[in-house]
Every structure is written in C-alpha cells, then in structure tokens.
Amino acid sequence: MNWIKKRAARRPARGAPRDTSAQGPAARRLRGPAIRRRLGTMDNRTLTDPLYEQVTRVGKALAGPKRLEMLKMLAQGVKSVDGVAPEVAIGVPLVKP
Secondary structure, three states: OOHHHHHHHHOOOOOOOOOOOOOOHHHHHOOOHHHHHHHOOOOHHHHHHHHHHHHHHHHHHOOOHHHHHHHHHHHHOOOOHHHHHHHHOOOHHHHOO
C-alpha cells in the first residue's frame, strides 16, 4: 500500500462526525500556539479574567474552616442539614445555603 492510500485510510469519510474527544485528532491539532492562532485577536485578559473570577468564587465558598469540615463530611456521603449541623457544631440556619 503506498502512502496515498494509507493517508486516505486514516481520513474519515465526508460528512462523518468529527472526533472531538480529548484524545481525538481535533485536540491534537489545537495545542499551544495553534490555539492562540485560531482565537485570532483575543487577548490574554479576555480569556483569563472570567477564569480567575470563577476560581475566586470557589475560593470564597470554601473560605472558612467550618465550610471545609462540612465539605469533608459531604464527600463521605449524603447527609441532611439536621445531621450536618450538630457534627460541625453550628446552628441549622447557618448550614442551609
């Protein structure tokens, strides 16, 4: 089999859905500088500002020791508000969102 046939065998048929999984060809094509070229005129701030805002929201949600303790308890399994409050030693109204 010559190189042209090998190359054609690797290509998907026309109209076939593209592989967009993390391991697919689309992900391999868009790494590093290729992503920046594809985004064109978008500057770095346009991409990073919303990301940092979301990270800040998560940080604020986990900012207290009682909140971290509740998170640890909930990671172990589902618990009711009435079950969490006494174990963390805070009132039920403070546990509710």
